[in-house]
Amino acid sequence: xxxxxxxxxxxxxxxxxxxxxxxxxxxxxxxxxxxxxxxxxxxxxxxxxxxxxxxxxxxxxxxxxxxxxxxxxxxxxxxxxxxxxxxxxxxxxxxxxxxxxxxxxxxxxxxxxxxxxxxxxxxxxxxxxxxxxxxxxxxxxxxxxxxxxxxxxxxxxxxxxxxxxxxxxxxxxxxxxxxxxxxxxxxxxxxxxxxxxxxxxxxxxxxxxxxxxxxxxxxxxxxxxxxxxxxxxxxxxxxxxxxxxxxxxxxxxxxxxxxxxxxxxxxxxxxxxxxxxxxxx
Amino acid sequence: xxxxxxxxxxxxxxxxxxxxxxxxxxxxxxxxxxxxxxxxxxxxxxxxxxxxxxxxxxxxxxxxxxxxxxxxxxxxxxxxxxxxxxxxxxxxxxxx
Numbered sequence: 001x002x003x004x005x006x007x008x009x010x011x012x013x014x015x016x017x018x019x020x021x022x023x024x025x026x027x028x029x030x031x032x033x034x035x036x037x038x039x040x041x042x043x044x045x046x047x048x049x050x051x052x053x054x055x056x057x058x059x060x061x062x063x064x065x066x067x068x069x070x071x072x073x074x075x076x077x078x079x080x081x082x083x084x085x086x087x088x089x090x091x092x093x094x095x096x097x098x099x100x101x102x103x104x105x106x107x108x109x110x111x112x113x114x115x116x117x118x119x120x121x122x123x124x125x126x127x128x129x130x131x132x133x134x135x136x137x138x139x140x141x142x143x144x145x146x147x148x149x150x151x152x153x154x155x156x157x158x159x160x161x162x163x164x165x166x167x168x169x170x171x172x173x174x175x176x177x178x179x180x181x182x183x184x185x186x187x188x189x190x191x192x193x194x195x196x197x198x199x200x201x202x203x204x205x206x207x208x209x210x211x212x213x214x215x216x217x218x219x220x221x222x223x224x225x226x227x228x229x230x231x232x233x234x235x236x237x238x239x240x241x242x243x244x245x246x247x248x249x250x251x252x253x254x255x256x257x258x259x260x261x262x263x264x265x266x267x268x269x270x271x272x273x274x275x276x277x278x279x280x281x
Numbered sequence: 282x283x284x285x286x287x288x289x290x291x292x293x294x295x296x297x298x299x300x301x302x303x304x305x306x307x308x309x310x311x312x313x314x315x316x317x318x319x320x321x322x323x324x325x326x327x328x329x330x331x332x333x334x335x336x337x338x339x340x341x342x343x344x345x346x347x348x349x350x351x352x353x354x355x356x357x358x359x360x361x362x363x364x365x366x367x368x369x370x371x372x373x374x375x376x377x
Contacts, residue, residue, distance in 0.1 A: 117322065
């Protein structure tokens with residue numbers, strides 16, 4: 001049985017990678033104060049995968065920490081209802097304060113990539129730089145479509161704005177928006193290996209390969225394989241960061257830097273797109 | 282001349298197929314105009330599928346792209362280059 005430890009206080013990209021993986025049966029959120037979008041989508045995927053494997057997953061979050069409200073604001077109650085878990089209970093009014101712009105959604109339930117993209121557009125069009133909105137919109141279209149077409153599973157999506165500026169103050173250069181798309185499917189390595197053209201030897205190698213322009217499992221059409229590489233180029237070009245996690249591989253790209261890691265195995269793929277709200281400010 | 286206008290929210294290959302399926306067929310030998318003006322978020326997949334269906338598999342004489350944003354223009358041109366049909370692509374007007 002895999003469980004979340006009582007530390008760290010904040011479940012983010014790095015802490016999530018260290019604590020969540022295959023076989024999750026219990027999420028103890030007692031001491032957590034905050035879960036970012038990457039952590040939440042990852043947790044949702046681990047839970048869905050556990051359920052698909054016939055496991056019963058328990059999620060506990062005591063009210064005193066504020067975690068219930070945070071999870072409700074991020075749309076996590078919907079997932080809990082799906083798995084027949086008692087609702088954690090919280091008021092929706094906390095959503096604005098937490099900066100959630102797209103609560104955790106199943107792409108299929110929401111109506112596919114168009115509905116998700118439109119929701120993102122409606123929520124962010126007056127809040128972020130138009131270039132950032134275009135890059136995120138492009139990324140959501142491409143990543144959700146990739147998940148639905150290549151993974152063999154539904155996609156989970158959520159978006160959140162992280163604000164560091166105080167009310168009434170000009171936007172701070174540290175403000176950012178993060179969109180995360182995850183699925184519980186077969187993963188990038190298996191998808192590419194379904195093409196006779198590719199035989200990646202590891203998840204990390206598969207991620208690196210998939211990031212190359214015109215590399216796709218749809219080998220019948222040489223024009224395919226533009227979405228992931230072009231999105232990465234677009235996001236990084238605006239000063240953003242892209243993280244791709246699939247199987248045991250994880251690659252983060254920011255500027256000229258690439259950080260490759262081998263992490264705890266997780267079914268499917270998670271892509272995180274993080275951008276400053278106002279590039280260059 | 283067969284012509285179509287993109288919707289505001291479109292980005293998948295399937296939506297590109299729907300757009301092109303709405304044109305009088307066959308496209309072979311014709312001039313085809315696509316107005317990208319309403320499109321809010323151009324994506325590589327959407328633009329590539331249009332180029333593919335009109336110029337590569339459709340065999341149109343020319344694809345005329347109207348009112349494309351800079352990003353849409355870049356994506357369409359890149360796809361035309363990948364598919365070796367740049368000579369039959371015309372970007373008629375660009376907006377910022």
